[in-house]
Amino acid sequence: MAHHKLPQNANFHRAPRICFVPFPSPGRLIPMIDLANLFSSRGAHSTIFITRGNAARFASLVCHAAASGRRICFRLIPFPADAGIPDNLQCADTVISSRFAAAVDLLAPLISRLLDEDTPDAIISDAYLPWTAGLAAEHRIPRYSFTGTGCFALAVERALLLKRPQDRAGSDSEPFLVPGLPDLVYLTRSKIAERTQPEIQRKELTKKALESDTSTVGLVVNSFPELEPGYAEYYERETGKPVYTVGPVSLCIERREDAVERGWGPEAAQEATRVLSWLDGREPGTVVYVCFGSLYDFPAAQVRDIGMGLVDSGVPFVWVVRDDVEVEAAMEEKGLVVRGWAPQLVVLEHAAVGGLLTHCGWGTITEATAAGVPTLTWPLFGDQFYNERLVAGVVGTGATVGAEKGSVWGEEVASNGLLVGREEVAESVRWLMKGYGRGDGVELIRRKAQEMKEKARKAMAEGGSSYKNIALIMEDIWRHKLENS
Numbered sequence: 001m002a003h004h005k006l007p008q009n010a011n012f013h014r015a016p017r018i019c020f021v022p023f024p025s026p027g028r029l030i031p032m033i034d035l036a037n038l039f040s041s042r043g044a045h046s047t048i049f050i051t052r053g054n055a056a057r058f059a060s061l062v063c064h065a066a067a068s069g070r071r072i073c074f075r076l077i078p079f080p081a082d083a084g085i086p087d088n089l090q091c092a093d094t095v096i097s098s099r100f101a102a103a104v105d106l107l108a109p110l111i112s113r114l115l116d117e118d119t120p121d122a123i124i125s126d127a128y129l130p131w132t133a134g135l136a137a138e139h140r141i142p143r144y145s146f147t148g149t150g151c152f153a154l155a156v157e158r159a160l161l162l163k164r165p166q167d168r169a170g171s172d173s174e175p176f177l178v179p180g181l182p183d184l185v186y187l188t189r190s191k192i193a194e195r196t197q198p199e200i201q202r203k204e205l206t207k208k209a210l211e212s213d214t215s216t217v218g219l220v221v222n223s224f225p226e227l228e229p230g231y232a233e234y235y236e237r238e239t240g241k242p243v244y245t246v247g248p249v250s251l252c253i254e255r256r257e258d259a260v261e262r263g264w265g266p267e268a269a270q271e272a273t274r275v276l277s278w279l280d281g282r283e284p285g286t287v288v289y290v291c292f293g294s295l296y297d298f299p300a301a302q303v304r305d306i307g308m309g310l311v312d313s314g315v316p317f318v319w320v321v322r323d324d325v326e327v328e329a330a331m332e333e334k335g336l337v338v339r340g341w342a343p344q345l346v347v348l349e350h351a352a353v354g355g356l357l358t359h360c361g362w363g364t365i366t367e368a369t370a371a372g373v374p375t376l377t378w379p380l381f382g383d384q385f386y387n388e389r390l391v392a393g394v395v396g397t398g399a400t401v402g403a404e405k406g407s408v409w410g411e412e413v414a415s416n417g418l419l420v421g422r423e424e425v426a427e428s429v430r431w432l433m434k435g436y437g438r439g440d441g442v443e444l445i446r447r448k449a450q451e452m453k454e455k456a457r458k459a460m461a462e463g464g465s466s467y468k469n470i471a472l473i474m475e476d477i478w479r480h481k482l483e484n485s
Helices: 026-041 052-067 100-105 108-118 131-138 151-163 199-215 231-239 256-261 266-280 300-313 329-334 344-349 362-371 384-395 422-434 442-460 465-484
Strands: 017-021 045-051 072-077 122-126 143-146 218-221 243-245 287-291 317-321 336-339 353-358 375-377 398-400
Touching: 017 026, 017 108, 026 045, 026 052, 026 072, 026 122, 026 143, 026 362, 026 465, 045 052, 045 108, 052 072, 052 256, 072 108, 108 131, 122 131, 131 143, 131 199, 151 218, 151 231, 151 384, 218 231, 218 465, 231 243, 243 465, 256 266, 256 344, 266 317, 266 336, 266 344, 287 300, 287 344, 287 422, 300 317, 300 329, 300 422, 329 336, 344 353, 344 362, 353 362, 353 422, 362 384, 362 442, 375 384, 375 422, 384 398, 398 422, 398 442, 422 442, 442 465
Parallel strands: 017 045, 017 122, 045 072, 122 143, 143 218, 218 243, 287 317, 287 353, 317 336, 353 375, 375 398
Antiparallel strands: none
């Protein structure tokens, strides 16, 4: 929350027991686990409800935290047999289906039974699991919504849903003003979430999430005020709900081993060693890290233009691709190609890395911010175009590659078109890393990225805004406990 103070003589009789219910997508699972770890570091009992198929991938950090004395654990949930999703396909990066969100809804009765057994004091659940609001009401405990994105994107999305300025644009490429925001923000219809996510799934999730707002006591956001100036306060005014900014949550990770294994487990150590050894042989600030997240599947022609654009730039690169992607030998000779997973936190913190080419997923944006790495933005779907406007427009820690539209998630290969060409990739990377080819401005971006890094760390440090907001949430949980006792 932006300007709230702890009450005088706040009296905690015991640390709260909080259950965390993440949506099974890497970009939402990982920060939720970080959040649970953050609360446990402050004395809370953190229980993460997770499906068996995901537990192995994400258990390492929780095990290490518990071994150090923190009260944090997993509760395993079997995916219902009638969901038709086997254990090895229980995360959104392994299955892309319009049935996936409906299958996740089948977890509700199982989680209800776990709440009966665990009797927590509060639920912190993903915004895309709005049915947890009903479970919280049944169990007479408060439910906090973990948004999965930032306040800026939430504000843009709310304005688009309620005021529909996009309907008055003359074409998909005509810019329109998103009304009512603290800054002048322009978009086009080709860049809004409703055009880049499966229509039925998007509408169902949005409708349910809005309905659950009435029984949600507060929003928990992986952000901090300086990253989105004025937007936490704006969203509080718009919704009437307190907004607690508690990020960047990735900064809760203190052990290098945890950062290496995060999201994959101990078996990732060998690949991490290969990546970090390669980076150790490069000069400081000379490598661009390229990662488009785990959910998007580029057409082959676009993969080739990305790879050849990186080669043409003359900049050393670490490029993360999906396991099944074909990469030409010339690309592997000029950079390091990583398949499936990379130790992103330690890569971004490595001295050799001087830039990031990203899809603008919110987790990656906050991690790059915490590391002080300037970004090139290439949004693909969902709220990523909104995040681009924040980074490249409002805050100024990045610049756009020039993507004017995305593809519908799950249908990107079928589209078989180029979103950004080889020349644009090469020119953008060369400009960010070497400072020429696109005019002035790169030094300002680098300076702002470093300034934001310092502000992120101050927010998370004792006495900072994120540090205080964790205490505020714990106090609020206790207040609800007293009121309902």
